[in-house]
Amino acid sequence: MKKKENEKLNLFLLLKTITPKIIRISPVYFWIAVAISIIHGLFWGFDILVRQYFFDATASFVGKTAEFRSVLLAFAALAFTAVMTQLLNGISNYMWYVLNMRKMQMFRFEINARIRRLSPEVFENTETLDDINKAGMGAGAAVELFAVIEIILCFYLPYFLFVGWYLFSLKPLFLLTIVIIFIPTALTQLIRAKVFSKLEDESAPKRREYEYYEKAVADREYLKETRLLGGFAYFKEKFSESYRLCLKLRMRAEFRSSLFELSMNVITILGYFGILYMLFTALMAGEITVGAFAAVFANMGMLYSIMAEVVQMHIGRLAQNFGATINYVRFLELPERSGEIKKAPAWGDITFQDVTYSYPNTERPALSHVSFTLRRGETLAIVGENGSGKSTLVRLLSGLYLPTEGRVLHNGVDTREIDPEALYQGTTAVFQKYQRYQMTLRENLAISDTAKQADSAQLEEICKMAGCDSADASFTNGYDTMLSREFDGVDLSGGQWQRVAIARGFYRNHNLIILDEPTAAIDPYEETRVYNRFAELSREKSAVIVTHRIGSVRLADRILVMQDGHAVQLGTHEELVQKEGEYRRLWEAQEQWYKENPEQETDAVSVN
Numbered sequence: 001m002k003k004k005e006n007e008k009l010n011l012f013l014l015l016k017t018i019t020p021k022i023i024r025i026s027p028v029y030f031w032i033a034v035a036i037s038i039i040h041g042l043f044w045g046f047d048i049l050v051r052q053y054f055f056d057a058t059a060s061f062v063g064k065t066a067e068f069r070s071v072l073l074a075f076a077a078l079a080f081t082a083v084m085t086q087l088l089n090g091i092s093n094y095m096w097y098v099l100n101m102r103k104m105q106m107f108r109f110e111i112n113a114r115i116r117r118l119s120p121e122v123f124e125n126t127e128t129l130d131d132i133n134k135a136g137m138g139a140g141a142a143v144e145l146f147a148v149i150e151i152i153l154c155f156y157l158p159y160f161l162f163v164g165w166y167l168f169s170l171k172p173l174f175l176l177t178i179v180i181i182f183i184p185t186a187l188t189q190l191i192r193a194k195v196f197s198k199l200e201d202e203s204a205p206k207r208r209e210y211e212y213y214e215k216a217v218a219d220r221e222y223l224k225e226t227r228l229l230g231g232f233a234y235f236k237e238k239f240s241e242s243y244r245l246c247l248k249l250r251m252r253a254e255f256r257s258s259l260f261e262l263s264m265n266v267i268t269i270l271g272y273f274g275i276l277y278m279l280f281t282a283l284m285a286g287e288i289t290v291g292a293f294a295a296v297f298a299n300m301g302m303l304y305s306i307m308a309e310v311v312q313m314h315i316g317r318l319a320q321n322f323g324a325t326i327n328y329v330r331f332l333e334l335p336e337r338s339g340e341i342k343k344a345p346a347w348g349d350i351t352f353q354d355v356t357y358s359y360p361n362t363e364r365p366a367l368s369h370v371s372f373t374l375r376r377g378e379t380l381a382i383v384g385e386n387g388s389g390k391s392t393l394v395r396l397l398s399g400l401y402l403p404t405e406g407r408v409l410h411n412g413v414d415t416r417e418i419d420p421e422a423l424y425q426g427t428t429a430v431f432q433k434y435q436r437y438q439m440t441l442r443e444n445l446a447i448s449d450t451a452k453q454a455d456s457a458q459l460e461e462i463c464k465m466a467g468c469d470s471a472d473a474s475f476t477n478g479y480d481t482m483l484s485r486e487f488d489g490v491d492l493s494g495g496q497w498q499r500v501a502i503a504r505g506f507y508r509n510h511n512l513i514i515l516d517e518p519t520a521a522i523d524p525y526e527e528t529r530v531y532n533r534f535a536e537l538s539r540e541k542s543a544v545i546v547t548h549r550i551g552s553v554r555l556a557d558r559i560l561v562m563q564d565g566h567a568v569q570l571g572t573h574e575e576l577v578q579k580e581g582e583y584r585r586l587w588e589a590q591e592q593w594y595k596e597n598p599e600q601e602t603d604a605v606s607v608n
């Protein structure tokens with residue numbers, strides 16, 4: 001896999017990108033939570049000071065140099081600190097919890113809104129697709145990551161600053177205490193971060209593999225074919241292979257970081273005894289009071305466990321979430337499509353000017369130097385062998401994809417300059433890989449134009465044209481039939497689904513309609529019928545039909561012939577049949593078919 005740019009993406013950059021978003025959710029609430037956390041942290045630090053007072057007061061009282069009142073006062077301060085730490089703990093936990101929930105909600109909404117604005121081409125690139133698929137998980141990780149950063153900055157830092165100040169004021173050398181505890185634990189986590197971010201990079205493609213193989217074995221869509229064709233064992237084996245590899249990588253990472261952690265812990269323990277020795281000699285030399293000795297000694301355990309908590313639990317979580325958060329940040333950086341021109345140009349010709357298109361990360365262009373004009377109101381058929389570039393061409397024609405080189409002009413305006421929302425407004429399409437929405441029949445149709453009120457008469461007309469009859473026995477509840485077995489509805493046959501998809505395409509208000517072979521599962525006669533009705537409807541509109549069947553080709557005004565990414569011929573059926581070339585070759589292939597099936601009508605014959 002190509003090295004991604006996560007090296008450049010450091011924690012600082014991450015903070016810079018995401019912090020303003022978090023504060024913006026609710027600035028007042030955020031700053032109150034910050035203030036409460038800081039006070040909370042200071043109270044924890046305060047504990048050590050109050051303990052010293054308490055021990056000193058008690059020692060003085062025992063030595064008869066102080067009154068019982070001062071012991072009581074110190075005790076009250078100790079109790080107050082204990083109560084306050086618990087109270088502030090509860091309040092700040094609750095406040096951060098609520099804020100985290102709101103962060104998650106905001107990130108989720110933002111992901112959805114952003115996916116809509118992304119350039120469709122980013123979905124063709126496996127690397128960026130990874131970032132898109134993991135954006136949701138990455139957002140969860142970002143919330144965790146920031147929760148950790150917030151708690152470190154707003155709670156632990158004030159605590160350590162206070163304790164640091166206290167130790168320093170006792171004896172500057174005591175500051176070493178914090179350093180001795182901190183360095184080995186921090187080093188451990190630094191290594192951990194490195195190991196896990198490397199693991200994430202190495203295992204992501206393998207994980208994608210095994211998730212796919214698992215789907216091929218267990219997913220309903222795949223199940224029948226995989227079982228019947230005997231692919232089950234094959235996919236299972238593939239799955240285990242990738243899964244095992246992933247596991248091996250993970251175990252290796254865990255082993256390495258654990259080994260390092262263990263050796264660092266030994267050093268920490270040695271440091272702990274060093275500190276004790278330091279304290280003892282200071283007490284003997286009369287540099288600190290008995291109270292200070294006792295307070296530091298009593299708080300050593302706490303200092304150590306808080307440090308371990310920060311570094312192992314929080315910084316460990318930080319490191320693990322960092323990898324996934326990168327997916328989210330990279331997702332935020334994916335190119336969005338927008339155009340200077342916010343209003344669609346008046347409906348007119350669509351011109352391809354020397355257009356070349358290559359899919360991301362591919363060497364060979366799918367389209368090479370294609371030039372032609374789809375005239376306003378014209379019906380154009382596109383024919384050509386599999387892989388000749390037909391589907392790619394219609395994606396560029398609709399403006400869904402932008403050319404790598406050359407220009408596609410909608411009434412003279414470059415598709416690059418038009419805002420996608422405006423660009424798609426007058427276009428409808430039924431794609432080769434159409435969707436089966438798990439919703440009612442009505443919703444399946446109306447989804448293509450949600451601005452329209454779906455009145456039954458109109459639905460009826462559209463359905464008739466696409467040859468899908470809501471009165472059909474399959475639609476047990478008319479337009480309100482749920483088309484999904486998973487949601488207690490019915491399932492349709494492949495051909496029925498195609499008709500629904502075609503009806504959906506027709507339903508949308510449009511000037512241009514694109515049909516990219518949506519009729520493969522419909523018999524040739526029915527296809528011709530659908531297309532004839534469609535031609536009537538589309539008389540004023542521009543239409544592009546990608547098809548292999550000559551019956552549909554013939555109803556087009558002109559035919560564009562694709563071969564190996566090039567537009568090799570353009571003309572009417574009569575013109576093209578006369579000439580030597582790809583179209584004649586395709587035509588003759590079907591003529592042969594016609595001779596062998598004399599009882600069939602020419603209209604229903606396939607071109608290829």
Ligand SMILES: Nc1ncnc2c1ncn2[C@@H]1O[C@H](COP(=O)(O)OP(=O)(O)OP(=O)(O)O)[C@@H](O)[C@H]1O
Pocket residue numbers: 124359360362365366384385386387388389390391392393432
């Ligand atoms: N998402 C993609 N990423 C990379 N290459 C692609 C992608 N989609 C298509 N291609 C390549 O682009 C070329 C043209 O594909 P396209 O789907 O446009 O052909 P087509 O004429 O529509 O074929 P068919 O008749 O099978 O639908 C093919 O060589 C194909 O391998």
Ligand SMILES: [Mg+2]
Pocket residue numbers: 390391392432516
């Ligand atoms: Mg295609």
